[in-house]
Amino acid sequence: MNRRENLKLLFTGSLATGLLLTNCSPEDKQADLSPKIAGGTPGGRIEEEIQRDQRLLSETFLTEEEREKLNVLVDIIMPADEESGSASEAGVVDFIEFMMKDAPSYQTPMRGGLMWLDSYSNDQYGKLFLDLSENERMEVIDKIAWPEKAAPEMRGAVSFFNILRNLTATGYFTSEMGYKYLGYKGNTPNAWDGVPKEVMEKHGVELPEKYLSYYLKPEERGTVAVWDDEGNLIG
Amino acid sequence: MSFEIKSSGESYDVIIVGSGAGGGMASKILSEAGLSVAVLEAGKDFDPAKDEDRTQLRPAWESPRRGAGTRVRPFGDFDQAIGGWDIEGEPYTRAKGTSFDWFRSRMVGGRTNHWGRISLRFGPNDFKRKSIDGMGDNWPIGYDDLKPYYDRVDKLIGVFGTKEGIYNEPDGFFLPPPKPRLHEMYIMKGAKKANMPVIPGRLSMLTRPINNERGVCFFCNQCNRACQAYADFSSGTCLVKPAMAKGKVELYTQAMVRSVTTDESGNATGVSFISKVDMKEYKLRSRVVVLGASACESARIMLNSKSKTHPNGVGNSSGMVGRYLHDSTGADRMGIMPELIDRERYNEDGVGGMHVYTPWWLDNKKLDFARGYHIEYWGGMTMPSYGIGFSMDTMRKYLKDEFGNPSPNGGYGEGLKKDIRRIYGSTLGMSGRGESIPQFTNYCEIDNNVVDKYGIPVLKFHYQWTDQEVKQAKHMQDTFEEILTESGAVLLGEKPGPETMYGLATPGRIIHEVGTTRMGDNPSTSVLNSNCQAHDCKNLFVVDAGPFVSQADKNPTWTILALAWRTSDYIVNELKKKNI
Ligand SMILES: Cc1cc2nc3c(=O)[nH]c(=O)nc-3n(C[C@H](O)[C@H](O)[C@H](O)COP(=O)(O)OP(=O)(O)OC[C@H]3O[C@@H](n4cnc5c(N)ncnc54)[C@H](O)[C@@H]3O)c2cc1C
Ligand code: SF4
Numbered sequence: 100m101n102r103r104e105n106l107k108l109l110f111t112g113s114l115a116t117g118l119l120l121t122n123c124s125p126e127d128k129q130a131d132l133s134p135k136i137a138g139g140t141p142g143g144r145i146e147e148e149i150q151r152d153q154r155l156l157s158e159t160f161l162t163e164e165e166r167e168k169l170n171v172l173v174d175i176i177m178p179a180d181e182e183s184g185s186a187s188e189a190g191v192v193d194f195i196e197f198m199m200k201d202a203p204s205y206q207t208p209m210r211g212g213l214m215w216l217d218s219y220s221n222d223q224y225g226k227l228f229l230d231l232s233e234n235e236r237m238e239v240i241d242k243i244a245w246p247e248k249a250a251p252e253m254r255g256a257v258s259f260f261n262i263l264r265n266l267t268a269t270g271y272f273t274s275e276m277g278y279k280y281l282g283y284k285g286n287t288p289n290a291w292d293g294v295p296k297e298v299m300e301k302h303g304v305e306l307p308e309k310y311l312s313y314y315l316k317p318e319e320r321g322t323v324a325v326w327d328d329e330g331n332l333i334g
Numbered sequence: 335m336s337f338e339i340k341s342s343g344e345s346y347d348v349i350i351v352g353s354g355a356g357g358g359m360a361s362k363i364l365s366e367a368g369l370s371v372a373v374l375e376a377g378k379d380f381d382p383a384k385d386e387d388r389t390q391l392r393p394a395w396e397s398p399r400r401g402a403g404t405r406v407r408p409f410g411d412f413d414q415a416i417g418g419w420d421i422e423g424e425p426y427t428r429a430k431g432t433s434f435d436w437f438r439s440r441m442v443g444g445r446t447n448h449w450g451r452i453s454l455r456f457g458p459n460d461f462k463r464k465s466i467d468g469m470g471d472n473w474p475i476g477y478d479d480l481k482p483y484y485d486r487v488d489k490l491i492g493v494f495g496t497k498e499g500i501y502n503e504p505d506g507f508f509l510p511p512p513k514p515r516l517h518e519m520y521i522m523k524g525a526k527k528a529n530m531p532v533i534p535g536r537l538s539m540l541t542r543p544i545n546n547e548r549g550v551c552f553f554c555n556q557c558n559r560a561c562q563a564y565a566d567f568s569s570g571t572c573l574v575k576p577a578m579a580k581g582k583v584e585l586y587t588q589a590m591v592r593s594v595t596t597d598e599s600g601n602a603t604g605v606s607f608i609s610k611v612d613m614k615e616y617k618l619r620s621r622v623v624v625l626g627a628s629a630c631e632s633a634r635i636m637l638n639s640k641s642k643t644h645p646n647g648v649g650n651s652s653g654m655v656g657r658y659l660h661d662s663t664g665a666d667r668m669g670i671m672p673e674l675i676d677r678e679r680y681n682e683d684g685v686g687g688m689h690v691y692t693p694w695w696l697d698n699k700k701l702d703f704a705r706g707y708h709i710e711y712w713g714g715m716t717m718p719s720y721g722i723g724f725s726m727d728t729m730r731k732y733l734k735d736e737f738g739n740p741s742p743n744g745g746y747g748e749g750l751k752k753d754i755r756r757i758y759g760s761t762l763g764m765s766g767r768g769e770s771i772p773q774f775t776n777y778c779e780i781d782n783n784v785v786d787k788y789g790i791p792v793l794k795f796h797y798q799w800t801d802q803e804v805k806q807a808k809h810m811q812d813t814f815e816e817i818l819t820e821s822g823a824v825l826l827g828e829k830p831g832p833e834t835m836y837g838l839a840t841p842g843r844i845i846h847e848v849g850t851t852r853m854g855d856n857p858s859t860s861v862l863n864s865n866c867q868a869h870d871c872k873n874l875f876v877v878d879a880g881p882f883v884s885q886a887d888k889n890p891t892w893t894i895l896a897l898a899w900r901t902s903d904y905i906v907n908e909l910k911k912k913n914i
Contacts, residue, residue, distance in 0.1 A: 180748045194400065197399060201404070269400065269723045273400035285681045286717055290552070313534070314510060315541045320542055321550070326489070330507045
């Protein structure tokens with residue numbers, strides 16, 4: 100019996116013409132899966148994810164006017180200082196735009212909160228938020244930025260500002276600028292050899308005597324481990 | 335990854351369903367014994383060493399959501415578990431008044447691509463709990479039966495740790511453990527005051543090489559993203575791929591197995607599967623079928639394998655398939671360490687998991703619940719990602735201003751920016767992971783009203799915690815407060831009380847689900863014999879966590895691996911003896 104006939108016997112439907120076998124060569128990547136719009140997450144994405152990222156990146160949630168307002172607001176929350184730039188410079192408004200679509204439960208509080216700013220400003224000053232003077236703007240913000248001092252009738256606006264503060268802070272501190280400002284030192288290959296000595300001293304902690312000889316020694320990281328029958332490392 | 339549609343007339347010695355921990359180990363051992371092996375995997379190929387699959391070392395800004403979780407990756411956008419709690423087109427249901435959440439990964443290597451790599455052996459007591467407290471059942475095997483396999487798993491895969499000589503926390507062949515991080519040292523101090531042990535962790539990352547094929551850990555703290563150096567264990571990179579390279583294993587990806595096919599005498603003849611590529615059904619033949627699709631999925635396949643000889647599903651003449659489903663208990667608590675505010679910066683990544691932990695340390699005879707738990711610790715200056723800077727509306731008060739007064743919550747501006755920088759790396763927490771009592775009444779079955787997008791009937795879950803687990807969670811909460819307080823931390827959030835079952839996680843949430851095809855000597859109360867062979871189908875085996883009689887207060891995977899190796903040895907011998 101040849102392979103083909105043999106095959107037929109295996110199939111239920113007998114319409115099928117072959118079995119699927121993974122071929123691990125990277126050359127034959129499916130071309131149509133490559134993202135058309137830059138900016139989707141890289142690394143082992145499945146089709147569902149690529150399509151979703153593409154769709155979210157191609158849609159726009161925020162209106163021009165909302166973006167303008169956000170540009171002002173995020174820089175009130177995370178302004179530039181001597182050490183680093185501001186939230187808008189760090190791309191936080193683009194991040195917020197994306198999150199509105201990625202986590203749609205943000206949409207209503209965000210849109211509603213931005214509208215509230217205008218109606219409140221109108222009530223108090225007869226102007227839209229963006230038309231307020233800087234002092235007036237800060238008067239409005241101070242009403243909603245301090246949850247424990249805010250008036251009870253401001254509660255809705257306070258939660259809007261909490262969301263905005265969260266997103267702005269996270270957008271800022273997950274940007275390249277934010278990593279630098281934070282002083283984050285990780286995400287780079289190294290040979291971990293414990294907390295620096297001076298730091299341990301400052302915090303009044305020390306490594307337990309009992310384990311000192313067992314901890315990994317960086318200079319042995321290249322040597323293939325060998326054990327005796329009792330599980331003691333002997334090489 | 336693409337597919338080549340290739341004719342393949344051969345039938346195999348063994349078909350293995352699933353390429354996770356159990357399936358991966360079986361593929362290696364069975365193929366090395368000279369058997370021809372087909373591995374059928376529902377997901378796609380995955381290899382973290384290929385740049386197109388790599389998320390390791392990517393900073394948050396390479397993700398438009400800055401690493402936030404998605405439906406497909408609930409643990410984060412860079413996490414390498416493709417699947418999640420809720421997979422498009424693959425539903426499951428729950429009986430009214432009960433709850434169970436089911437986490438699945440659909441990819442070569444299954445959930446071992448991102449698992450926490452806490453690699454603990456079960457101890458002698460863990461196989462004989464009924465003899466100790468009268469609850470549940472004993473395993474038909476004991477620690478001595480598995481010890482040689484644990485030893486081999488240690489040496490083949492690599493695990494760091496220290497020999498402690500604790501009776502029910504057996505030592506193994508350990509690589510050197512990494513030194514503790516700063517928050518871990520605070521916890522060690524606190525736990526000492528509370529009279530609790532904290533010992534070096536036991537995790538499967540290569541702090542030193544074990545062979546020349548896999549690289550050594552370079553301490554990026556991102557094992558959940560899968561390691562491009564293969565320095566952490568995952569089944570795809572450490573078992574399936576090396577076995578394939580030796581020639582005897584053929585991997586079918588995107589192959590969703592529906593059922594085990596059987597002949598008139600009730601023996602397995604192979605499997606029937608749906609190719610996700612053309613949505614057609616295929617059959618593949620083999621002398622032996624090995625299920626490693628994960629505990630619940632293997633039960634599902636068996637229940638869906640109905641025939642004249644197996645009217646209730648293959649392996650299910652006892653009606654036990656799906657029964658005794660159980661997960662570990664879990665609860666958590668968090669604190670903030672004032673001493674760690676304004677801390678000095680250095681690279682504190684370490685391995686992708688805790689460097690120290692607390693094994694169960696008490697005697698249940700003196701407690702009001704039956705089984706123990708271990709404690710996992712977390713904290714440190716981890717990579718900033720979605721969520722950093724959140725909650726300053728409740729957390730800012732923990733920061734003192736220059737006059738020593740608490741800052742008002744909320745706010746904005748340069749001061750807020752500074753405060754977020756100051757608070758970074760000062761929160762820490764812990765998670766208890768404990769043993770529950772397996773119940774006949776906690777189970778999964780086929781939901782006859784619902785099919786998935788492949789037309790395969792889905793699982794329906796029935797699960798409720800008992801008083802034992804609730805009391806254990808209460809004990810965890812007391813312990814957490816004690817350790818945090820003794821370490822000098824300020825407790826965050828309210829202590830969970832009876833209204834939330836003391837923060838006890840929903841069944842399934844700890845992702846240690848086991849027991850659905852349990853082993854036993856009595857064919858009327860168990861599905862498999864002590865060699866993980868179906869009582870009523872001698873060439874059908876299960877190599878995932880289904881065979882577990884009880885899930886100890888240890889994470890299950892090291893035991894899945896040891897058991898799968900033992901089962902594979904048994905299969906090889908039985909084939910040699912022509913018994914199957
Ligand atoms: C976040 C997280 C952390 C964890 N941490 C730890 C830990 O620290 N220590 C520990 O011991 N355990 C841990 N676990 C649990 C561990 O991942 C599992 O115990 C282990 O992976 C189970 O192995 P398995 O072989 O049973 O199944 P899986 O690893 O789930 O693999 C099953 C494979 O079978 C495939 N499959 C399923 N159904 C079918 C079908 N019908 N046809 C074909 N293929 C199919 C799946 O696609 C999958 O690839 C963790 C899990 C998670 C999610
Ligand atoms: S911590 Fe080590 S083992 Fe884990 S992914 Fe990073 S380099 Fe690999």
